[in-house]
Structure formats: structure tokens, C-alpha cells
Amino acid sequence: MDVNQDVETVRKAVRQGEWCRPTTGLAPGYTQANLVILPKRYAYDFLLFCVRNPKPCPLLEVTDTGSPVPRQTAPEADLRTDLPKYRIYRKGVLEDEVTDISGYWSDDFVSFLLGCSFTFEKALLQSGIPIRHIDEGCNVSMYRTHIPCHPAGVFKGPMVVSMRPMKSRDVIRAVQITSRFPSVHGAPVHIGHPEEIGIRDLTQPDFGDPVTVYEGEVPVFWACGVTPQAVAMASKPDLMITHAPGHMFMTDIREEEHAVL
Amino acid sequence: MDVNQDVETVRKAVRQGEWCRPTTGLAPGYTQANLVILPKRYAYDFLLFCVRNPKPCPLLEVTDTGSPVPRQTAPEADLRTDLPKYRIYRKGVLEDEVTDISGYWSDDFVSFLLGCSFTFEKALLQSGIPIRHIDEGCNVSMYRTHIPCHPAGVFKGPMVVSMRPMKSRDVIRAVQITSRFPSVHGAPVHIGHPEEIGIRDLTQPDFGDPVTVYEGEVPVFWACGVTPQAVAMASKPDLMITHAPGHMFMTDIREEEHAVL
Known part of the structure; x- marks a missing residue:
């Protein structure tokens, strides 16, 4: 196809069973x-x-x-x-x-x-901001944080975030671009200091794959759609x-x- | 007070009963x-x-x-x-x-x-866009439209909108300002042609008070918080x-x- x-x-x-692979692209x-x-x-x-x-x-x-x-x-x-x-x-x-x-x-x-x-990643790419896990052909790095979600009835748990490393000059543009899309996670929840949100080791994500973070790059964290699944499962x-x-x-x-x- | x-x-x-009047301002x-x-x-x-x-x-x-x-x-x-x-x-x-x-x-x-x-009206005022019903000391004009809301279980009904007339040069700025606030109704739902959304006569609002619309002014319509109350009541x-x-x-x-x- x-x-x-x-x-x-x-x-x-x-629907007809002709495509059973990931939907990226x-x-x-x-x-x-x-x-x-x-x-x-x-x-x-x-x-x-x-x-x-x-x-x-x-x-x-x-x-x-x-x-x-x-x-x-x-x-x-x-x-x-x-x-x-x-x-x-x-x-x-x-x-x-x-x-x-x-x-x-x-x-x-x-x-x-x-x-x-996927929606905001495309907007980032179109603005010339490279996405490391796409370049490395793997899944995005995701981490459990110590940021609590607001509980509701039986559902509670911490926020899971995804991380994309980038050059510091790209960070401002990335905030602007993703702010335009509040219905697909919106602006980042944290920039630069993983330990401040309870992440000890960037090389050991809780979900997905580790990606390379080059010298001088800044890790940028977005709220992640794995959160509701993790919370529901728990x-x-x-x-x-x-x-x-x-x-x-x-x-x-x-x-x-x-x-x- | x-x-x-x-x-x-x-x-x-x-809480102590010392203020029972409207909260505007x-x-x-x-x-x-x-x-x-x-x-x-x-x-x-x-x-x-x-x-x-x-x-x-x-x-x-x-x-x-x-x-x-x-x-x-x-x-x-x-x-x-x-x-x-x-x-x-x-x-x-x-x-x-x-x-x-x-x-x-x-x-x-x-x-x-x-x-x-109230939240976006203040942002409009701070940008120098006058609000007619405030100037005339009355309630905003609100109208039932023929725009259907998406029903949910027992709740269904048309969208109610509020209308603020303004000079055409202020309309663009008003769209920009209110777009920043999606959690308080956001951008307008219609500009300029009340009959296109099912409003016959601007001088006869379904809720609130009529306001003066001067020659050359454009009526701008925002989704209104009276909608959920009207729908719940119905x-x-x-x-x-x-x-x-x-x-x-x-x-x-x-x-x-x-x-x-």
C-alpha cells in the first residue's frame, strides 16, 4: 500500500487486514x-x-x-x-x-x-528541528516522573513524560510550536533538569528506547499519552x-x- | 468592601454574607x-x-x-x-x-x-477594544443559534452565543486575543453575519440585554457559558x-x- x-x-x-504494521507516516x-x-x-x-x-x-x-x-x-x-x-x-x-x-x-x-x-513531532520536523528517536530509528524515551497527576476515583499515578534532546537554540522554537497544539500535549512540562522531575538516569527510560544525547544538548520533556494507559493499568x-x-x-x-x- | x-x-x-452582589470587578x-x-x-x-x-x-x-x-x-x-x-x-x-x-x-x-x-473581556479591554455592554452598563446580548452542540446522553441543544459589536479594525486583534484563552471560550465562533448562525434580529437577544450597534460596526459572536445551563435546564x-x-x-x-x- x-x-x-x-x-x-x-x-x-x-479494516480488511491488509495493513497490520505501525501507522507512522x-x-x-x-x-x-x-x-x-x-x-x-x-x-x-x-x-x-x-x-x-x-x-x-x-x-x-x-x-x-x-x-x-x-x-x-x-x-x-x-x-x-x-x-x-x-x-x-x-x-x-x-x-x-x-x-x-x-x-x-x-x-x-x-x-x-x-x-x-506524532502530531507535534511533525510540526517540529517541519520547522527544521530534528527528532533524535526518528533519526535513530527507535521509539521515543519515556520516563515515570514524580509529578503527581490529579487523581480521579480509582485512577491515580505519576505523570509519564517523553524526552527529546535538542540544541539549546531549538528549545525556544520547540516551546512555541508545541504551544499551538494544546490538544496533543501542548507545551513541554520541563526543560533541562531531569532530576527536578524525578528522573535519575536518562539512559534508562521506563518505556521506549534510550536515545543519544550529545554534548551541549538540552533534554526537553513533554507530558506523554502513556500516562492514561499506565494509570488505567495500575x-x-x-x-x-x-x-x-x-x-x-x-x-x-x-x-x-x-x-x- | x-x-x-x-x-x-x-x-x-x-462567605460571611457581607457581599451578595455581582462579582464583576x-x-x-x-x-x-x-x-x-x-x-x-x-x-x-x-x-x-x-x-x-x-x-x-x-x-x-x-x-x-x-x-x-x-x-x-x-x-x-x-x-x-x-x-x-x-x-x-x-x-x-x-x-x-x-x-x-x-x-x-x-x-x-x-x-x-x-x-x-469575564476573563477574555478584560484581555480585550486591556488591548484598547471597548466592550459595548460594559459601556452601556447592561448585560451582554446572548442568542440561541442554530449551531447544534454535540449531544451526550440526556443533554442536547443548540449553542448559545454572546455578541460584542466592534469596529472592523478591532476584529482581527479580538480574534488574536481570545485565541490565547481556549479555556474561557477561546476564539469567536462567527463574525459578521448573524443570519448565518440562525439569529434573526440582533435587537432581540434571547438572554441578557440588547446593546447599540453603530453604523459600520461588526457583530462578533463567541460561544457562551449560558449554553451548558440552558442545555441542562432543558x-x-x-x-x-x-x-x-x-x-x-x-x-x-x-x-x-x-x-x-
Whole structure:
């Protein structure tokens, strides 16, 4: 499949099982989203958690209970089939990885679509700011911090951040660019001193891969979409379904539509 | 009371019954908020309605069920006593106006604090853009539009907008200024042609007062915080408590903290 297809063609290929790989670079210009599906009994607390912590948990859409259709962001899509890979968790333990969740679907499921850093990374690249983990062909470095999230019901835990090292002259521009996108994590949460937010060793990320930080570079930290998944998992819900890492949901929303300015 | 007191002093005066008038101009620099209190059984749908319609319903905080303390925006405050006037609605009908709701309080109440246009009006004034209803000493003009909100459970209805007329040279600056504040309604939803959003006659607002629109002036429309109240009322919940118009809750959050840029 040509990755430069429009988003409907790409989703159709995914739905028909013709694309089961990560979605990076697919349907350029369209927003990709993190997915968390929970039974209704957890939905109020989880929704409240996201509302109270908009930087790590930027809500793009919450579906009607039982509906697999994201009416606001992709009314022709079906969340049961239109992601290339899903993860099934029971009581916080990974049980399976599947390419279709129709067999798991229940009328009491609520689906949460959350903004993803792919959107702001593209904006950084377009401004000439290199992204180290892309250049090194690996996953972004992510760390648990000691910044507490605002708890909500059964959901609580620290903020997880992603880190991108850059030349100090690029830091100011990176703050400006990502500030335009509050619905996809927005401005950084910290610049320069990992120990101040509870990170001891940049070479040992809690999630993802380590990347090279060159002499004179500044580590810049953004609130990370792994936070809501980590928090949900820690509360050990009977059942939770998420996208598999990197295998995102592709919405109909143009990335530039998320810019507030 | 000197209106230029700090926010804690003002809230204490309100709590002790020494101030029962509108809050306009009190504790300058601090964010004032709309209040909607609903029993828990309505809270999920109402929260979802706000999340799906962030321009008319910008959530500043949602309290824990049963708690009158807004921990994120004013941890020392008490929502039962710290607003100068409240309205009690039963099944959508105004039953009473009171200065203290301690007698109505229930352990299943959820309180929603929503951003208020006072914040962006001040930013407009500080940029030298006059606000007509302030100059004319009346309430802002508000209109029901034919722009549908995204429904959520029992809550549905059209967007209500507020209108401020201005010289065409001020419109661009007004868009820039209010775009900085997405959590207090953000950029306008329409400029210039009321009939395009379902408004027939500017001199007959559905809420508030009519204001003078001078020859050559452009009407600019913003999503309005009356929307969530109108929508909640239309669904006739058994009980709903709100602030009385203009009698807002004063938070500890500086207005400038809401600027994304």
C-alpha cells in the first residue's frame, strides 16, 4: 500500500487486514490517536481523570456507550476493526494482541481517543528541528516522573513524560510550536533538569528506547499519552483494550485543525 | 468592601454574607467561574457534554462526588457558601434564589466550574477594544443559534452565543486575543453575519440585554457559558443548582494562567 493514500483508503486497508504494521507516516496530515476502551463502570472516573490532567490525557473524543463509531473525529470508521493492532488487558495483565476486537466487543464499552505526539513531532520536523528517536530509528524515551497527576476515583499515578534532546537554540522554537497544539500535549512540562522531575538516569527510560544525547544538548520533556494507559493499568480494571504501541487510530481531523493559533 | 482585595479576603466576605452582589470587578486578576451542580446520576452525561463541546462548555474543574471543595482551582474554598447568590432549579423550573446552599447539599452532588467570558473581556479591554455592554452598563446580548452542540446522553441543544459589536479594525486583534484563552471560550465562533448562525434580529437577544450597534460596526459572536445551563435546564433534572447570573465563583487561578501562549 502506498503510505500517501487518503485516510479513508488507509483505514479500509487496515479494516480488511491488509495493513497490520505501525501507522507512522500513514495518511500524512491526518491526526492519529491513542485508544483506551473501558467498560462503562470505569468510564466516569477515567473521563474525570483525563479532564483533570489534560496535558498527559488530551481527549479528542469519547464515544457513546456501546458505539464503536467515533462520530466527531471519523464518522465512517469502526473502532473494532480500524486499528492495525490492539492489546487486551485483564486486571492489568496483557492477555493478547489481536488485529480485530469484534469478538471482544460489549454494549457497555466506552472508547476514549487521546491526542498523540506524532502530531507535534511533525510540526517540529517541519520547522527544521530534528527528532533524535526518528533519526535513530527507535521509539521515543519515556520516563515515570514524580509529578503527581490529579487523581480521579480509582485512577491515580505519576505523570509519564517523553524526552527529546535538542540544541539549546531549538528549545525556544520547540516551546512555541508545541504551544499551538494544546490538544496533543501542548507545551513541554520541563526543560533541562531531569532530576527536578524525578528522573535519575536518562539512559534508562521506563518505556521506549534510550536515545543519544550529545554534548551541549538540552533534554526537553513533554507530558506523554502513556500516562492514561499506565494509570488505567495500575487500577487493574477487569478488562481494558488499547491500541498496540505505534498502531494508532487514524482520524479524519487534519493535524493543523488542532492548532489554537 | 474594597473591590481590590485579594481573592481570599473577597471569598471570606462572601462567605460571611457581607457581599451578595455581582462579582464583576472583584479581586482583579483572578479567574471567575460559572457553577453547575448536579446529582451524580446526571454527572457522566453532563461531563461528556462539556468534553464534546469545549467552546461553550470550557471545564475549569469538576469536584469529587459529594465534596464542596474545588481542590484544583481553590483548595481553601467551599462551594456551598462562597458564591454571593445561587439559583435552585427543580425539573428545569427556578424555585428559589439563595445566598447559601448548605441546606440543599447532598453527598451525591457533583460541581462543575466552567470558564466565564469575564476573563477574555478584560484581555480585550486591556488591548484598547471597548466592550459595548460594559459601556452601556447592561448585560451582554446572548442568542440561541442554530449551531447544534454535540449531544451526550440526556443533554442536547443548540449553542448559545454572546455578541460584542466592534469596529472592523478591532476584529482581527479580538480574534488574536481570545485565541490565547481556549479555556474561557477561546476564539469567536462567527463574525459578521448573524443570519448565518440562525439569529434573526440582533435587537432581540434571547438572554441578557440588547446593546447599540453603530453604523459600520461588526457583530462578533463567541460561544457562551449560558449554553451548558440552558442545555441542562432543558433536560429537566430533578435538581440543579447554579450561580445566579453575574454572581460568580472566584478561583485562585490568575487569569493570565489560562493563556496557552
